[in-house]
Amino acid sequence: MADYSLREVFKQFGKKIFGSCVNSCVSESQNLPLAASQGKVLQDQITQLNSNIEIKHCFCKNIASVDGIFEGYGYNYCYYNKSAKIGILHFVSRIETPDSAQNNFTGYYDVTTVLENMGITSFNKILESNYTPYDSTGVIRYKLVGYGSTLLYSSASQHYAFARYYTKDGEKGAWATSEFQKGDYITGSLIFS
Incomplete structure (x- = not known):
């Protein structure tokens, strides 16, 4: 039936x-x-x-440090709305040069350079972001995630540092560049205007 x-x-x-x-x-x-x-x-x-929608991509140096040798390279791709001047950017990076300085908190995802390599020059700020760090074998580095990960704007260096929420109340803090090792991978995404 x-x-x-x-x-x-x-x-x-x-x-x-x-x-x-x-x-x-x-x-x-x-x-x-x-x-x-x-x-x-x-x-x-x-x-x-x-x-209005463009799909852009580039492979370039996308991780750097203001005061050190910390750097990474990777693939970046973006869905960009030309009229609204807003986009969603995804990235994968591999740390090529680790930083031995224990107190260097100036490592950052170089969003400005990445977008310029894609021909997008109207970058204003990151609205939301997250990333996931992996060791060289592909295992998530949970210590670096905390209660969640984000790219945190530093007015001192004027860059977006790799950070995490370190309390359940949402307090944020940047990671020292020495926490990332050669061969580590970082995947992430962000919404920008």
Whole structure:
């Protein structure tokens, strides 16, 4: 009995239900079919939205230090809305040069250089971000995550340092560059304007 009931319902009402859903989305009356002018307006809006989005990418040095030798290289790709000047940037980095200075907190993800390499020069600030650090074997370095990870803006160095939330109340703090070892990987994403 249950085997045919769903088929019967769809056979009896499926087209009508589907048609009503479509008409409800694009017209004020459920009984009116989609007018050609409404379809053209929708098509134009979709075309406009698609033409505003660019997909960009680059491979470059994307991790650096203001006061040291800490650096990493990796692949970066971005979905960028040209008209709104906002984007989502994803990155993968490998630490090539670790920093032996124990108190160097000036390591950062070089978002400005990465975006310039992609031809995006309107960078203002990072709105949200996160990253995940891995050791050279691919195991997450949980110590560096804490209660969550973020890129923390430093007004002193004017860069976004690798940081974590270190209390359950959301206190943030940057990591020393010496915490990252040669061969470590960092993957992350951020929303920027």
